[in-house]
Amino acid sequence: xxxxxxxxxxxxxxxxxxxxxxxxxxxxxxxxxxxxxxxxxxxxxxxxxxxxxxxxxxxxxxxxxxxxxxxxxxxxxxxxxxxxxxxxxxxxxxxxxxxxxxxxxxxxxxxxxxxxxxxxxxxxxxxxxxxxxxxxxxxxxxxxxxxxxxxxxxxxxxxxxxxxxxxxxxxxxxxxxxxxxxxxxxxxxxxxxxxxxxxxxxxxxxxxxxxxxxxxxxxxxxxxxxxxxxxxxxxxxxxxxxxxxxxxxxx
Amino acid sequence: xxxxxxxxxxxxxxxxxxxxxxxxxxxxxxxxxxxxxxxxxxxxxxxxxxxxxxxxxxxxxxxxxxxxxxxxxxxxxxxxxxxxxxxxxxxxxxxxxxxxxxxxxxxxxxxxxxxxxxxxxxxxxxxxxxxxxxxxxxxxxxxxxxxxxxxxxxxxxxxxxxxxxxxxxxxxxxxxxxxxxxxxxxxxxxxxxxxxxxxxxxxxxxxxxxxxxxxxxxxxxxxxxxxxxxxxxxxxxxxxxx
Ligand SMILES: Nc1ncnc2c1ncn2[C@@H]1O[C@H](COP(=O)(O)OP(=O)(O)OP(=O)(O)O)[C@@H](O)[C@H]1O
Ligand SMILES: [Mg+2]
Numbered sequence: 001x002x003x004x005x006x007x008x009x010x011x012x013x014x015x016x017x018x019x020x021x022x023x024x025x026x027x028x029x030x031x032x033x034x035x036x037x038x039x040x041x042x043x044x045x046x047x048x049x050x051x052x053x054x055x056x057x058x059x060x061x062x063x064x065x066x067x068x069x070x071x072x073x074x075x076x077x078x079x080x081x082x083x084x085x086x087x088x089x090x091x092x093x094x095x096x097x098x099x100x101x102x103x104x105x106x107x108x109x110x111x112x113x114x115x116x117x118x119x120x121x122x123x124x125x126x127x128x129x130x131x132x133x134x135x136x137x138x139x140x141x142x143x144x145x146x147x148x149x150x151x152x153x154x155x156x157x158x159x160x161x162x163x164x165x166x167x168x169x170x171x172x173x174x175x176x177x178x179x180x181x182x183x184x185x186x187x188x189x190x191x192x193x194x195x196x197x198x199x200x201x202x203x204x205x206x207x208x209x210x211x212x213x214x215x216x217x218x219x220x221x222x223x224x225x226x227x228x229x230x231x232x233x234x235x236x237x238x239x240x241x242x243x244x245x246x247x248x249x250x251x
Numbered sequence: 252x253x254x255x256x257x258x259x260x261x262x263x264x265x266x267x268x269x270x271x272x273x274x275x276x277x278x279x280x281x282x283x284x285x286x287x288x289x290x291x292x293x294x295x296x297x298x299x300x301x302x303x304x305x306x307x308x309x310x311x312x313x314x315x316x317x318x319x320x321x322x323x324x325x326x327x328x329x330x331x332x333x334x335x336x337x338x339x340x341x342x343x344x345x346x347x348x349x350x351x352x353x354x355x356x357x358x359x360x361x362x363x364x365x366x367x368x369x370x371x372x373x374x375x376x377x378x379x380x381x382x383x384x385x386x387x388x389x390x391x392x393x394x395x396x397x398x399x400x401x402x403x404x405x406x407x408x409x410x411x412x413x414x415x416x417x418x419x420x421x422x423x424x425x426x427x428x429x430x431x432x433x434x435x436x437x438x439x440x441x442x443x444x445x446x447x448x449x450x451x452x453x454x455x456x457x458x459x460x461x462x463x464x465x466x467x468x469x470x471x472x473x474x475x476x477x478x479x480x481x482x483x484x485x486x487x488x489x490x491x492x493x
Contacts, residue, residue: 051384081390091381095404095481105389108399137481157389 001060002027002192003161008047008057008068010040017043018054019216025161028190032203032224035213036239041196044213045163048194049083050076062160081109084154088166090146092138098149099125099134102156110157117156124152128182144175148182155186162186164195200243204228212236258448262455265442270459272434276352276424280359281417285371287364289402292371306368313365318358322426325358326351355427363420370412374405407478414471418464425460435459 003025010018017040025031033041046052047068048059054068061082066075084105092101102121106112112120125131128148138146147167154162167183168176180202187193187206197203203210204224211221212233220233231237293299294306313321330346337344378401386396428437435456443452 049388051387077390077392080387083388085385085388087381087385087388089381091379091385093382093385093400094379095400095407104399105391108395109390153385153389 001025002029002062003048003194004058004060005048006058006060008044008059009055010043010047010052011055017216018047021057021216021218023211023218025192025194028192029209030187030193030195030207031209031211032207033194033196033211033213034198034203034239035219039213040216041213042165045085045165045194045196048161048163049080049085051085081157082160084157084159084162086147086150086154086162086164086167088170090138090143090150090170092146092149092153094138097135097137098130098141098145098152101138101149102153105153105157121152121156124155125149127155127185128152129178142175143171144178147171147179151179151182151186155191159191161192161194164193164197166196166198168197168199198243200228212239214239255448255451258446259451259455262439262442262448262452263458266435266438266452266455266459269433269435269438270463272352272432273421273424273460274463276355276359276427276432276434277417277420279356280363280420280423283356283360284363284367284416284420285413287360288367288369288371291364291368292375293397295368296372296375310365310368313362314369318362318423319426319429321362322355322358322429325361326354326430329354329357351430352427352432354430355424355432358426359420359423362423363416366419367413367416370409370416371405373412374407374409375401377408378404410471410475410478414468414475417467417471421460421463421467 001024003023005021005023008018008021009016021044023031033044035041043052047054048061050059050066050068050071053071056069059066059068059079061079064075064078064082066072066079092098093104096104099118099121102124103114103117106117106120107114122131122134125134128151130145130148130152133141133145133149138149141149151162151167164183168179171179176199180199183193183195183202184206195202195207207224209221210224210227212219212227212231212235214235220227220231220236222231227236228240231240291306291310294302295310297303299306330349333346333349336342337346382400382404383396386400391399424434425436427434428440431437439452439456443449446452
């Protein structure tokens with residue numbers, strides 16, 4: 001197991017958002033998390049890299065176990081260095097070029113020699129189909145291009161797991177495809193991915209496992225084939241039915 | 252009494268020699284004021300324990316009192332403190348050994364630090380929260396995020412206000428004349444008194460200040476345009492539109 005979450009609890013004030021999440025993700029596995037708005041998907045992802053501190057529970061990534069009740073600054077940092085995140089609103093560093101966005105982590109955090117980092121950055125730009133945009137600033141790129149840089153930035157860190165939070169939901173529909181293509185490529189490279197998305201085509205075709213979350217608990221999880229045709233829980237079926245029009249579209 | 256134009260020109264050339272001192276006061280205070288401003292802004296934004304109350308107090312007091320009083324207070328107060336300290340620690344140095352210009356450096360740095368902390372603070376707050384989180388997500392420490400992500404962007408946002416601060420400091424440097432530093436205004440005062448040509452002397456001084464201010468504004472304007480071209484509009488969230 002590459003990522004193990006045990007009994008993750010998180011409240012915002014009186015709002016109990018995560019009610020004891022247990023989750024294990026294998027090396028190279030692609031897990032998709034579905035669930036209605038407000039069910040705690042974003043919060044869960046943010047707890048994994050401690051952008052949000054869980055109230056309790058443990059997080060284990062690549063053998064490093066961190067107890068959320070007593071988070072140590074050094075452990076938080078080490079945990080973050082084993083993960084990478086792709087954000088809904090891309091969150092590229094706006095004062096840095098596409099290439100600099102990608103090399104920033106390797107150079108500053110991992111202390112990789114600049115020349116080597118740039119070489120790797122250029123390869124990654126090529127992988128996401130943006131070799132010609134290396135010296136563009138984020139505001140000179142389309143949303144889809146920015147998100148592809150965001151994915152390259154995550155890949156550059158060689159993380160144990162990449163966390164995707166609705167990476168395509170801020171995009172104009174005609175730009176969604178280009179980002180999904182890149183994500184599929186990443187999945188095929190055997191990189192561990194945890195993806196919150198409403199893109200049913202991704203969940204269905206790429207994911208190894210689909211998790212349905214509601215009200216801060218994991219209601220059901222299974223292979224995409226099973227969950228889309230044969231969900232056990234009524235709540236899962238109801239949710240899938242609600243989003244079925246979109247989903248029918250995708251196929 | 253007619254305006255003595257030739258005297259004014261003569262004064263202009265004499266005062267010109269004092270431009271370096273006025274600019275020295277301006278830029279030394281700018282540098283220290285900026286460092287104070289960044290430190291105070293960070294202390295107040297992160298509400299650093301113990302320090303943040305004094306920082307609030309500092310900003311409030313300095314912004315609420317005239318600059319001239321800061322100059323006098325520093326000029327009169329620091330020697331007292333210095334001598335007391337020297338006596339206590341057994342130094343041989345005495346406050347009269349401190350060059351007068353040091354007092355104006357201190358007074359103006361302390362003064363502009365309070366104003367610049369507000370400028371820097373608004374610059375820092377304009378940085379997108381998402382970019383800061385992205386910094387953390389790639390594994391940066393708080394210091395690395397500050398140095399690599401926050402401050403460079405905050406600086407760009409601050410630049411127009413910083414330009415105002417520099418010009419204010421330039422004007423503030425004239426207060427040095429009150430404690431006898433021989434800069435532009437002090438020298439203009441001497442010329443005026445010695446020759447009974449007050450108006451001509453001060454017009455000459457004004458022209459020089461104005462000239463310096465224009466040059467400063469031009470340089471800052473150039474920097475602003477250059478930075479803005481690079482960064483687009485910082486503080487504006489990245490949109491999904493091309
Ligand atoms: N920083 C915060 N402070 C207070 N409440 C928060 C915070 N972040 C999230 N919440 C609350 O936690 C709950 C879960 O939010 P979360 O963003 O995790 O849901 P989500 O499943 O990602 O929803 P969506 O599909 O809309 O993105 C919501 O009720 C939200 O209001
Ligand atoms: Mg969300």
